[in-house]
Amino acid sequence: LKLSRDGWAGLAVLAASLFLFALTLDLKPSALVPIGPGFYPRIVLGFTALLAVALVAFDFSRKKPLLSLEKANHGAVVLHFAVFGLYVAALPWLGFRVATFAYVAAANALLDPPRSVKGLVRVGVLALLTALAVYVVFEHYLSVLMPRGRWTGF
Amino acid sequence: MYELLAAGVVDILQIKYLVPLCLGTLAGVVGGALPGVTITMTIIVVLPFTFGLDPLQGLAAMTGVYVGGSAGGLVTAILLGLPGTPSSIATTFDGHAMARRGEPGRALWLGVWSSFFGGLLGGLFLIGATGPLASFALQFGPWEFFSLFLLALSMVAGLVEASLLKGLISGALGLIVTVLGVDPVMGQERLRLGIPFLSGGIDFLPVLIGVFAFAQIMGEIEKRGMPSVLPAVDRTMSLAVSQARVIWEVLSRPLQLLWCSFIGLLIGVLPAIGGSAASMMAYDQAKKFSRRPQDFGSGAPEGIIASESSNNANVGGSLVTIMAFGIPGDAVTAVMLGALTIHGIQSGPLFISQNAQLAYGIFAAYLLAHPIMVLILALGARWMLRVVTVPKAALFPIVLVLCVVGAYALNNTMGNVYVLLSFGVLGYLMVKFGFPLAPFILGVILGDQIEINLIRSIMTDPDPWLFVTRPISGVLLGAALLSIVAALWQHRRMQRRAAVSQTDPDY
Secondary structure, eight states: OOOOHHHHHHHHHHHHHHHHHHHHTTOOOOSSOTTOTTHHHHHHHHHHHHHHHHHHHHHHHSOSOOOOOOOOOHHHHHHHHHHHHHHHHHHHHHHHHHHHHHHHHHHHHHHSOOOSHHHHHHHHHHHHHHHHHHHHIIIIISOOOOOOOTTTOO | OHHHHHHHHHHHTSHHHHHHHHHHHHHHHHHHHSTTOOHHHHHHHHHHHHTTSOHHHHHHHHHHHHHHHHHHHHHHHHHTSOOSSGGGHHHHHHHHHHHHTTOHHHHHHHHHHHHHHHHHHHHHHHHHHHHHHHHHHTTOOHHHHHHHHHHHHHHHHHHSSSOHHHHHHHHHHHHHHHHSEEOTTTOOEEOOTTOGGGTTOOOHHHHHHHHHHHHHHHHHHTOTTOOSSOOOOOTTOOOOOOHHHHHHHHHTOHHHHHHHHHHHHHHHHSTTOOHHHHHHHHHHHHHHHOSOGGGTTSOOHHHHHHHHHHHHHHHHHHHHHHHHHSOOSSHHHHHHHHHHHHTTOOOSTTHHHHTHHHHHHHHHHHHHHHHHHHHHHHHHHHHHHHHTTSOHHHHHHHHHHHHHHHHHTTTTOTHHHHHHHHHHHHHHHHHHTTOOHHHHHHHHHHHHHHHHHHHHHHHHOOOTTHHHHSHHHHHHHHHHHHHHHHHHHHHHHHHHSSOOOOOOOOO
16 A cells, blocks of 8 residues: 555544544433534544545545655654653642743753853753742742642742 | 723833733844744743733733844844744845845844834724624624635635645544534533543644644654754944934835835734735835836845835734634634633624623724834843744753643643644644644634534524625625635645745734
């Protein structure tokens, strides 16, 4: 099966919409709205599945060669998503201040690796200032209670 | 109307509204001037700061960002040749050429005053058209609203420059997001997939923030060999110019100013096309109507006037659709819609009658943001060139931290932060696979309303032909069909052309 990224994307959308469509069959109608909560989702998911089939079919019948993917540093993107994912996971455990300090330092160091002690100090100062400034502004002036850490207690 | 507008101006001139408006305009000008930071990203960063403010303070700040951002892009476009936002790409063609020719001050101020006058013309349309359009929309029943929202989705799916099929799938994916978690009519749980934070449905703001912020930032990170240092600026460059002469240079071309502002307005009213399309189209029109088209590209003042007047008039057009119909004209107004819902205000046809003070306050903020923008650029255009040298390695983590705060602060739960991350990944993947983001976001925003109006219409009368036989609904559905057919024709025509120019996505 020779498919381009359009074809694979179409297959992924098709699989997701069929899976969700199957789940809507278990939804029970409500007494007040006899149409039921599954009526509209079935229309949307059925329509999406049809469009996905069309995308796969067009891709399959399209004349090759395919467009090549542009050169990009996908490794850096995966790494940054991973670091951000760790930050989000750490927020409830370390609290906003510690997790944000660690995240900004890590992300900044990855984007512009420090090559000297001065560079390391720059990374640390940026992370510290960001964590504290955002915390102070939102917690004290805008009444947003920032996440506290279960491990750190603050 | 004029009394309400005057009251709005008096409101906005109070310190508690004027300060957020000035700060928002400053943030917009700086964000707009930074290459790689769009107005959408700037407004996403500003959003969490507005949570603790009253609705008019928050919306005044956002209106300032929108107006300031639309003009801010011209500074780097003209002086460095690097468009700060996609909507100032056309400004580089003649603005930078004029600056290199030794007239940087004239080029800069032609852009600033064109933005000012284009924006004010957009303001006149905004104030004059929103009320009548909202009154017209008050005649709508659920059939008409359902058809109107379908028209908006089909137009966006068709107008984006990717394939029509991908545009439609993108819109449908947005609708799928709204069917997860909870049924908006009865509040019954459905399709929770065992995920606890889906139990109340998905808020559209974390989705929007995640999709746009990550798509843009990760798009920048993945670029290999991205220049980390901007072109050097000649510190001795003089930006002094006779303001009266420049203003006369803009106003002595009234037809061009009106026509290009009209193009900007029209593009702004159509959902999700964006300022870059408006400025390119206006530039193209100005060139076609010019007596000296050969001068374009080498520093023609008409090129700067066309681009800048249209992209600022575009803002007024975008605000009309959100205030009259509750349909965001672009990503920036989508965030503004989110800010309204945070404060429990429903946008749409009833908005202007039920919240007259707020609506006219927004109009006043829009009008006053223009002189503030001129003042900021007069005082800080040269300083702006220093701001743009802020390293992205420092900027991007801070922006993402503010995105987390914005998502978290919506209801002080981590659930929205998980939504932010999940849709950040999805948004990036959609961009990589060539799916346009605008229809997706519009689907997420309109999904609940489409379902509610569909169910209401069927509950009122199960006859499906009413969607076609009710005149307004029928016309709207016909227009939706026509937009699909037109998009098919347009895409076919584009496919025949060998070379398709690539521009930055208008996030």
